[in-house]
Amino acid sequence: MVSSHHFQALFDPRGIVVAGASTHPGKFGFVALHNILSCGYEGEVFATNRERVDVLGRSTVADLTEIPHGRADLVFVCTPASSNPEVLRQAASVGIKAAFIASAGYGESGEAGLKLQMELVELATELDMVIVGPNGQGLISTPSSLCAQIVAPYPPVGSIGIASQSGNFVSSFMNLSRQSGVGISRAISVGNAAQVGIIDMLEYFSEDPKTSVGLVYVEGISDGRGFAERLKKVCRRMPVVILKGGASGLGARAAASHTGSLATDDRVFDGLCRQMGATRAGSIAEAFDIAAAFATLPAPRGPRLAVVTTVGGWGVLAADAISSTSLELVDLPPDLRDTLDALLPPRWSRNNPIDLAGGETKDTVPAVLDAVVGHPEIDATLVLGMGIQSNQGRLEREGPFYPDHGLERIVAFHDRQDARYVEVALSASEAVDKPVLIASELAIADPDNAAVAAVRSTGSFCFPSAERAVVALHHLHERAAWLTSFGTPGIETE
Amino acid sequence: MSRTLSESDSKELLGSFGIPFLPEVLVSSREQVEAALVGMTGPFAVKLCGENISHKSERGLVRLGVSGTRAVEQACQELLDAALPEDVATGVLVAPMATGLREFIAGVSVDPVFGPTIVFGLGGVLAEAIADVTVRLAPIRRYDALDMLSSLRCRALLAPFRGEPAVDLEALADLLCSLSDAAVSIVGLRSIDVNPVMIVNGVPIALDALVERSGAEQE
Numbered sequence: 005m006v007s008s009h010h011f012q013a014l015f016d017p018r019g020i021v022v023a024g025a026s027t028h029p030g031k032f033g034f035v036a037l038h039n040i041l042s043c044g045y046e047g048e049v050f051a052t053n054r055e056r057v058d059v060l061g062r063s064t065v066a067d068l069t070e071i072p073h074g075r076a077d078l079v080f081v082c083t084p085a086s087s088n089p090e091v092l093r094q095a096a097s098v099g100i101k102a103a104f105i106a107s108a109g110y111g112e113s114g115e116a117g118l119k120l121q122m123e124l125v126e127l128a129t130e131l132d133m134v135i136v137g138p139n140g141q142g143l144i145s146t147p148s149s150l151c152a153q154i155v156a157p158y159p160p161v162g163s164i165g166i167a168s169q170s171g172n173f174v175s176s177f178m179n180l181s182r183q184s185g186v187g188i189s190r191a192i193s194v195g196n197a198a199q200v201g202i203i204d205m206l207e208y209f210s211e212d213p214k215t216s217v218g219l220v221y222v223e224g225i226s227d228g229r230g231f232a233e234r235l236k237k238v239c240r241r242m243p244v245v246i247l248k249g250g251a252s253g254l255g256a257r258a259a260a261s262h263t264g265s266l267a268t269d270d271r272v273f274d275g276l277c278r279q280m281g282a283t284r285a286g287s288i289a290e291a292f293d294i295a296a297a298f299a300t301l302p303a304p305r306g307p308r309l310a311v312v313t314t315v316g317g318w319g320v321l322a323a324d325a326i327s328s329t330s331l332e333l334v335d336l337p338p339d340l341r342d343t344l345d346a347l348l349p350p351r352w353s354r355n356n357p358i359d360l361a362g363g364e365t366k367d368t369v370p371a372v373l374d375a376v377v378g379h380p381e382i383d384a385t386l387v388l389g390m391g392i393q394s395n396q397g398r399l400e401r402e403g404p405f406y407p408d409h410g411l412e413r414i415v416a417f418h419d420r421q422d423a424r425y426v427e428v429a430l431s432a433s434e435a436v437d438k439p440v441l442i443a444s445e446l447a448i449a450d451p452d453n454a455a456v457a458a459v460r461s462t463g464s465f466c467f468p469s470a471e472r473a474v475v476a477l478h479h480l481h482e483r484a485a486w487l488t489s490f491g492t493p494g495i496e497t498e
Numbered sequence: 499m500s501r502t503l504s505e506s507d508s509k510e511l512l513g514s515f516g517i518p519f520l521p522e523v524l525v526s527s528r529e530q531v532e533a534a535l536v537g538m539t540g541p542f543a544v545k546l547c548g549e550n551i552s553h554k555s556e557r558g559l560v561r562l563g564v565s566g567t568r569a570v571e572q573a574c575q576e577l578l579d580a581a582l583p584e585d586v587a588t589g590v591l592v593a594p595m596a597t598g599l600r601e602f603i604a605g606v607s608v609d610p611v612f613g614p615t616i617v618f619g620l621g622g623v624l625a626e627a628i629a630d631v632t633v634r635l636a637p638i639r640r641y642d643a644l645d646m647l648s649s650l651r652c653r654a655l656l657a658p659f660r661g662e663p664a665v666d667l668e669a670l671a672d673l674l675c676s677l678s679d680a681a682v683s684i685v686g687l688r689s690i691d692v693n694p695v696m697i698v699n700g701v702p703i704a705l706d707a708l709v710e711r712s713g714a715e716q717e
Contacts, residue, residue, distance in 0.1 A: 228611035232635055272609050275633035278649065279642050489641035 006200055010134035011208040012077075013101035015145040015190050018047050019076035020152060021068060021100070023091050024083035025051035025059040032106050033082035034059065035154045036142065040080070043158045044149035048075055052083075068094035078102045080142070080152050085109035085120055088138075089127055096131035103128070105137035106154055111196040112139050125199045140195025141171025144178070146188055147214045153193070162187020162463075163299050165215035167205035169194060173221040173247070176288045177295075183451065185460035186296040189214040203234045210241040217298040218244040219291060232276050239281030240490070243298040243483055246282050247291040248273060281486045283479045289468075290475065296465040297476035301439040303484045304477065306383040308334040310376050311357035311470075314364055314389030319357030322386060322470035329478035330485075333357070334381065343375045360389075366421060370428040377432040377440055384439040384477055387429050388470055391446045391455030393418035398450065419454035426458035441477060443467035500688050500712050504549045504588050508709040511684070516676035517692065518669070519704050522593030527578070528571040534592065541565040541595045543705075546577040548587035563595055596703055599662055600655050601625075601694035604673060604704075606636065606681040608688060614681045618674060620652045621694045628652070636681035643671035643678075663700035670695075670702045686712040 020040060026033035037051055037059055050071050053064035065071060068079065068091065079095045081088060085107050092103060110121040121138060128135040136143070142153025146161040155171060159181040168174045171193035181188050190209065194201055202220050209215040218238065225231050238244060277284040285291035309331045313319040326333045336344075336356050344352065347368050353359035358376065360368070377385045397418035400411050407415075426442060433440035446453040447466035459466040467473035503511065506524045513519055523534040524547060535542075546559040554560050559580060561573045574590045581587035601621035609615050616638050619631030632649040634642050647656060647667060656665040673695065680690060688710040695702050 225611060228609070229613050229635075232612060269609070269611075271631060271633045272612055272615055272635075275615070275646075275649075276612060276635050278645060279634045279638070486641075489639070 005129075006134045006204065008208070008211065010101055014078060014104070014134060014136065014143065014192075015150070015208075015212075016148045017077035017102065017150070019050065019078075020045070020047060020150070021050040021052065021071060021076045021079045021095070023052045023068065023079050023081045023095075024087075025053045025064055026082070027053075027057055027059050031082070032154045036080050036082055036106065036152060037062075039142075039151045039153055039156075039158070043151035045151070046149060050076060067091075068098055068100070071098045073097075074099045076100055078104065078152070081105045081107055081137075082154075083107060085117070085138070088124060092124070092127055092131060092133060092135070096133055101133055103133055103135045104140065104143055104152060105135055105195070106140060106142060107137075108139045110138040111198065121196060121198045128199055135199050136192060137195035138198060141174065141193040143193070144174075144188060144191040146190075157182050159191070160185055160187035162189060163214065163216035164188050164219050164295050165205070165209035165212065165217070166191035166219045167194060167202050167209070168192070168221040169197065169202060169223045170221055170249075171195070173288070177219055177221075177292055180289070180292040180296075184292075184296060184447070184465055185463070186299055186465045187463075189216075203231050203238075206238045206242075206244060207234060210238045216242065217295050218242055219247075219295040220244065221247045221249065221291075223249050232280055235276075235282055236280040239483075240487070244282040245285055245291050245295045245298070245479075246277055247285050247288065278486075281483065283483060290472070293465075293467065293472050293476045294479050297439075297441070297467075297473075297480055298483075300463065300465050301441070301477075301480060302433070302437045304384045304439050304481050305484070307332045307481050308381060308383040309386060309474075309477065310334065310336075310379075310382045310384070311386045311388065312360070312372065312376055313357050313387075314360050314362070314392060316353070316357075316359045316361070318388040318470055319353070319359050322388065322474060323357055325471040325474040329474060330481055331384075331474065331478055337379060337381045340375060340379050340381075344372060347371050347375070364425075366424070369425045373425070373429045373440075374432050377429070377438060378436050382438070384441070384481075385429075385433075386441045386443060386470060386473055386477070388443055390426055390429075390442055390459075391422050391444050391450075391453045394422040394454035395446060395450065398453070422453070422455040423458040426455050427462070430459070430462050430464055439477060439480065441467055441473040443470045443473040445469060500710050502550060503709045503711070504586075505545065505547045505551075505706060505708065506588065506591055507549075508690075508707040509704075511709055512676075512680055512690065512692070512704070512707050515680040515683070517673060517680070517704050517707070518702065519707070520593045520596055522591050524589045524591055525574060526589040528575045531571045531574055531592070532567050535567055535570065538592075538594055540570070542570055543591075543593050543595050544570060544573040544577065545591045545593075546581055546585070546587055547589050547591045548581065548585040551585045551587070593705075596696050596698045596705060598696045598698045599660055600665070600697040602670075602697070602702070603631075604677055604692040604695050606677060606687065606690040607633075614687065616646070616674060616678055616681060618646050618650075620650065620655070636678050638674065638678045640671055640675055643674040646674060647671065662697065665697050666701050673702055673704070684709070684711065688712055 022037045024033040025037050051064045111118040141155050151158040159178040174193045206218045209218045311322045349363040351361045397415040401415050429440050447468045456466050509519050541563045544561040603621040605617045614636040615633050630651045632646045658664045691708045692704045
């Protein structure tokens with residue numbers, strides 16, 4: 005029976021052993037040790053090598069029995085499948101509780117491998133160990149500065165917990181984490197999921213104080229009912245974003261009735277996600293957007309969205325995006341319109357989207373954002389057009405006239421202004437506990453832009469477009485509505 | 499092995515869970531028609547009923563808009579004459595005609611991975627081409643039933659439509675919750691097909707239904 009102390013051994017081990025460390029920089033046993041030693045892990049690190057050769061300048065032991073009892077909790081297994089039963093027995097004998105098995109040659113390779121895999125699970129259960137994998141790429145745990153994986157990258161610290169049936173999706177999500185600055189708590193590739201799978205990881209994440217949102221990639225689901233029921237319990241505690249591949253992998257459907265034949269497998273999965281409170285995403289980027297939104301934004305109390313934009317076109321597209329969601333582009337309340345009339349030149353849009361029409365100054369933008377975000381009839385605010393000034397500043401800074409002709413001063417001023425607008429927007433959000441979303445393609449085009457950098461420095465997420473921000477907020481609103489359907493949070497009303 | 503219940507048995511079973519059907523009578527000969535129609539106003543839908551009738555419409559075993567006792571008697575006789583032995587005909591169903599512009603389909607289907615599911619979608623002749631169907635696992639909560647309605651791409655059809663009033667969403671949610679009760683209560687259930695669910699003056703009425711159960715669970 006796998007329990008929380010097993011997961012603690014896995015994600016927060018006091019010490020870790022790389023079984024099968026290699027001097028060849030192309031081998032798993034080299035890369036795993038390299039990554040563990042390179043990302044700041046502070047526990048003890050041991051390595052086994054049959055010939056006891058030094059690896060990365062560190063001495064090794066011939067096998068796990070030479071490691072003092074109780075000093076390591078996790079073994080990262082890179083040895084061939086045939087050696088692994090012995091590796092597990094030795095690991096258990098020195099007090100190790102968790103094994104991540106990167107070795108291939110198991111269920112993915114055919115019948116014989118599947119038999120080995122089942123035997124390994126039996127052995128692990130007998131030894132009271134948790135095994136993850138086999139055929140997995142590894143795990144990340146930023147609270148322990150642990151990068152026990154055979155791939156890159158190591159992401160910034162944060163509260164997104166990733167579990168994936170494909171190791172490469174873990175990398176994809178973590179690349180987006182590095183790019184955006186919205187960090188990761190734990191990440192794990194479950195490989196063949198012989199003993200523990202995605203849902204076990206989600207259950208652990210939902211109890212983990214370091215994790216606030218689950219982000220998963222799944223392909224096949226074996227115990228459908230069990231998965232659905234456990235997912236619902238997890239979603240009552242924590243938002244979960246699911247990206248699913250291989251819709252046909254659910255197996256052939258008994259097309260018994262006319263209505264049944266219309267219902268494809270994918271619709272079943274789609275429906276169960278809505279029913280169990282999980283958010284289904286359609287792409288890697290969308291999945292990360294939504295997870296980042298859950299990790300960084302307060303839940304909206306309702307659907308009423310205000311859009312603040314420095315120029316008209318972006319607001320128009322945002323309005324289009326809102327029309328196909330559960331969100332409402334509310335008419336501006338009269339008192340808010342009066343407030344803005346007093347702050348802005350007469351050419352402003354006088355409705356929502358709130359188009360400042362170039363009327364922004366160092367004083368009006370903060371005042372407008374405060375008034376909009378704080379208004380009791382606005383549940384969330386989308387801010388567009390941040391970073392324009394510092395984008396011009398960049399062109400000037402890189403041009404032939406800089407720093408003369410007053411350019412140095414104005415460029416610095418633009419950078420300060422953009423950073424200030426962002427800070428005002430985000431502190432207004434914090435003050436009233438309502439979501440404020442900042443969107444600009446500069447998030448991707450120029451991550452060093454002053455506005456983008458200011459968003460990143462507060463730990464927030466700069467959405468790459470208004471549409472993507474709107475979709476993410478829509479999902480936050482849908483989840484809030486789902487939670488509300490149970491009545492008082494935490495009390496079962498079924 | 500599975501066994502399909504006759505239309506009247508299917509309706510009786512589903513009616514006990516609260517699925518709304520029209521009042522209708524099952525007659526086994528033309529002589530019973532006149533007495534059976536007392537208190538009912540036409541025009542009528544007249545359908546052959548049996549345990550194993552497939553392609554009812556295609557085979558001309560459904561007569562719609564039949565007016566007057568004599569015409570109903572005639573239709574009744576023709577349908578009984580047209581029955582094949584393999585239909586295992588149990589009689590002829592006579593029901594008042596219901597008309598409405600909007601048709602939906604509802605049902606229960608057993609998914610090989612996730613078990614019984616509740617299915618709801620757009621019905622009518624374009625149903626398969628448009629394929630606007632939403633699915634949940636049984637049992638569903640009332641919230642899920644309402645969410646199914648708002649998940650349809652064609653949800654605009656639930657609003658007032660070409661002179662017909664808005665659909666009674668609570669009544670439609672009731673119907674889905676009743677299906678869910680049936681899905682978890684009927685032993686050996688293979689599938690339920692309620693098609694069409696017609697919107698008559700804003701209210702959903704199930705006009706036809708088929709329940710399929712596994713052979714092993716027959717009483």
